[in-house]
Amino acid sequence: MNNTVGIGIIGAGFMGMLHARALSQLADVRVLAASDPALKKAPQLPGHPDPIHLYSDHRELLENPNIQAVVIATPEDSHRQAVKDAAAAGKHILLEKPIATTLEDADAIIEAADKHKVKLMMAHLLRYDVRYAQIKAAVEEGVIGKPLVCYARRNAVVQEARRLGGRVEVEEYISVHDIDQIFWYFNDKAVKVSAEIAEGPVMKELGVHDFIWITIRFEHGGLAVVETGWGLSESIVKWQRPSSWGGFGDVCLELIGEKGSLYLDYRPMTLSAVDEEGWKFPDTLHWPEMHGEVVGDVLDEDRYFVGVVKGEREIISTARDGRNALEVVLAAQRSYREDKPIRL
Ligand SMILES: NC(=O)c1ccc[n+]([C@@H]2O[C@H](COP(=O)([O-])OP(=O)(O)OC[C@H]3O[C@@H](n4cnc5c(N)ncnc54)[C@H](O)[C@@H]3O)[C@@H](O)[C@H]2O)c1
Incomplete structure (x- = not known):
């Protein structure tokens, strides 16, 4: 997909959809899919003619080869499994705060990103x-x-x-x-x-x-x-x-x-x-x-994340910070x- 970054959204609730909207406004990004067991209908992003693909299970989303990076915005205590699966699939990760709700989960998250050598940026807005x-x-x-x-x-x-x-x-x-x-x-x-x-x-x-x-x-x-x-x-x-x-x-x-x-x-x-x-x-x-566009910190954060994925930026909010x-x-x-x- 040349210089365009393909993004998947894991957890398409309040924050996930906000990131989806902000990322979809960037010229070098395609928000391709979302996974959320609670959604019945594929989400439609403003300014885009077709809905993005909806998976009910994030593991199916992670099989999409056009997705290089994911935003994980599931509820606070469910980040560990999504990070482990995304890292194992080789996807870079923007992880919503808090990193987790236990130190065991936080350590497993850090280990998974390190082991699979994916970039994990904490969404410390x-x-x-x-x-x-x-x-x-x-x-x-x-x-x-x-x-x-x-x-x-x-x-x-x-x-x-x-x-x-x-x-x-x-x-x-x-x-x-x-x-x-x-x-x-x-x-x-x-x-x-x-x-x-x-x-x-x-x-x-x-x-x-x-x-x-x-x-x-x-x-x-x-x-x-x-x-x-x-x-x-x-x-x-x-x-x-x-x-x-x-x-x-x-x-x-x-x-x-x-x-x-x-x-x-x-x-x-x-x-x-x-x-x-x-x-x-x-x-x-x-x-x-x-x-008609989302602006402010979340757009700046998502733009920064895309720079990280492309290797143009260093991560400044790490999993260890989380x-x-x-x-x-x-x-x-x-x-x-x-x-x-x-x-x-
Ligand atoms: N940075 C900020 O300012 C900010 C603001 C709000 C929320 N957050 C964080 O964002 C994360 C999500 O919060 P929210 O407010 O969007 O919650 P939300 O309840 O609106 O959305 C979470 C969504 O995740 C879905 N989900 C649950 N398990 C899933 C799974 N395994 N795979 C895919 N989807 C799954 C749920 O069905 C739900 O739709 C939390 O960590 C929260 O603390 C950050």
Whole structure:
């Protein structure tokens, strides 16, 4: 297929279809197929005359010789088998976060990609967000000196928790994003983790806690706090688009170093509106639509992945990065369950 990269989507739910759309907008990509046992009808991508091929089993998709790379966007606890099969079939992989929900699965994923020599890029979306990437660049350039403390908040609206129906805890689903950023900035080993949770309406409705605050101590003295939740009332942050649960919520980050500080504030996502229902803050950063196309971080991430597949780019969000973030998530869970700090 000359210089065109053939892509298959494993798990064509919310995130899988978002990647399918974004990738299909790239000139050097063909999104050829998807596999998803829940889909009855082959998905149709905007701007493309024919539906893509639909397989009910990802192993059939992996037999397609025109597919060089796959996006794995199945539920959090099912990544291991899909990665093992894709790697054995020689396909490069963009794997949605979190890498897995156990360290055993994460290790098996790393081993499978190494063994079959396929490229595995973690879809740690924020590394492909220009503002977070600028913070990284500033740290690398020494603008703030040695990072000392970092605080990251990401509080989502309750629709986000409802969409997932309690299948995953908020730290597995959301905190991993910020934990990964913090590792990226500190470039150090986490040695101690402690966490506290708060339970409210989300716990009553869905059986998962509403908020978590995680503290991470790094080997060379760095300290980070990650505050995450999905208990913001939907009336506070609402964006009325019938097919969308967008309008993320309350997101910020500060990184203070020995010589300076960096501040990121995503409230409101640079665009706001008010009507009879109250304030609305649409997503203008992660995957907004413009002129009928998906733009923002997800498009930049997918473009980067295609560069990786073609050998034009180095992977900057590795499976080991995914494992590091997961290790902190699991330690945080032990910490709140056992009510004590956990040494790594
Ligand atoms: N980067 C981000 O910002 C972001 C946002 C949302 C979700 N995610 C991640 O993306 C992944 C998918 O989440 P989602 O929200 O799209 O979930 P989803 O429930 O909308 O979609 C998952 C799909 O996978 C399908 N599936 C299950 N097992 C499968 C298998 N073996 N083969 C093929 N398909 C299978 C399901 O039928 C479902 O349609 C998760 O890891 C999630 O944490 C990332």
